[in-house]
Amino acid sequence: MNLSIIIPLLNEKESLPELHQWILKVMHENNYSYEIIFIDDGSTDHSWETIQELSQKDANVKGIKFFRNYGKSQALHAGFAKAKGDIVITMDADLQDSPEEIPQLFNMIAQENYDLVSGWKKKRYDHVVTKNLPSKLFNWAARKTSGVYLNDFNCGLKAYKNLVIKNIEVSGEMHRYIPVLAKNAGFSKIGEKVVKHQARKYGESKFGIDRFINGFLDLITIWFISKYGKRPMHFFGALGVIMFVLGFLSTGFIILFKMIKLYSGFHTILVTQNPLFYIAITSMIIGSQLFVAGFLGEIILRTKNNEERYKIATEVNL
Structure with a gap:
């Protein structure tokens, strides 16, 4: 089986040569047929020049350079599109993920027939307040919301069948x-493996506390898309009908x-002077x-075009 290793990066010039040598050692020890795809997500520190140098020394090293920073998801998307290996490994470029884990991840896909295996950094070397505690809370919420019971959704070290990433x-x-997306696509055999986590050797983390805020917002998004993404009218239409009917019935009751x-001879205030009347009307309008x-969502879903989400400046060995 062929192996593709996808590594998105942003300003990791110092780490790349050492990471490449480490991966090379593991590949040769296990006699793997492999390719390494580096995706430079808009680096400004000559990371791309380092990738070019590595590609000249090693024909298995391939590279994609974005015009600017588009984000890790876009980098992975570009890498997935180019990956040719039967089994695909993703990992970070900061040397916190150990290439020594690759053989066991490979075997879990090749021999145990998992669709996807996610790493679990059980012992972390990150800051307790800014990363560890928010990460635990985030992972708990992700498990409860998605129904995918992983301990570490954020771990970049994962293994996939090629069929999954495509x-x-x-x-x-x-x-x-990605494990939730895989489950929603019908790939149900998702595993987890405890992996070694190492302290960052060079530079600083590119992620702060804000990534967990964005993570929770994305969690709500993926829950909604998973449940109603293919039928937005079922959500908006049902909610709209409920609010409209409640408003209509309330208005009818008031009148x-x-x-x-x-008819009973009582003097009452005008209907339009009753605050409940305006609440009912507002409910009907919102409904x-x-x-x-819901209708607009259905129309957009059926007419949308696949927009280009990132621009590739150049490639090497691809």
Whole structure:
């Protein structure tokens, strides 16, 4: 079986030669047929020049350079599109992921027939407050919401069957939820392996506390897309009908109550002077808008074009 190793990166010039040598050692020890695809996500520190140098020394090294920073999901998407290996490994370029884990991940796909295996950094060397605690909370919420019971959704070290990466759409900031995307696409055999995590050797982390805020927002997005992405009318239409009917019935009740009072000889205030009347009307308007939103969602879903989400400046060995 052939192996593709996909490595997205941003300003990791110092790490790349050492990472390449480490991967090379593992590949030769296990006699793997392999390719290494580096995706330079808009680096400004000569990372691309380093990739070019490595590609000249090693024909198995391939590279993709973006015009600017588009994000890790877009980098993985570009790598997935180019990957030719039967088994695909993704890992970070900062030397915190160990290439020594690759053989066991490879075997779990090749021999145990997993569709996807996700790494679990059980012992971490990140800052407790800014990364470890938010990560635990995030992973708990992701498990409860998605139904995919992994301990570490954020781990960049993962292994896939080629069939999986060719049948999932990684966009926005959805790289955290690739196991969920795989499950939604029908790949149900998802495993997990405890992997060694190492302290960052060069530079600084490109991710801060804000990634967990974005992660929770993305979690809500993927939950909605998983449930209603192919049928937005089922959500917006149902909610719109409920609000419209409640508003309509409330308005009818207010008018009927007014008429009963008049026929009984009681003096009552005008219907338009009753605050409940305006609440009911507002409910009907919002219900109508939600219903229309459902129709628009259906129209967009059926007419959308696949937009280019990133621009590739140049490639090497591809």
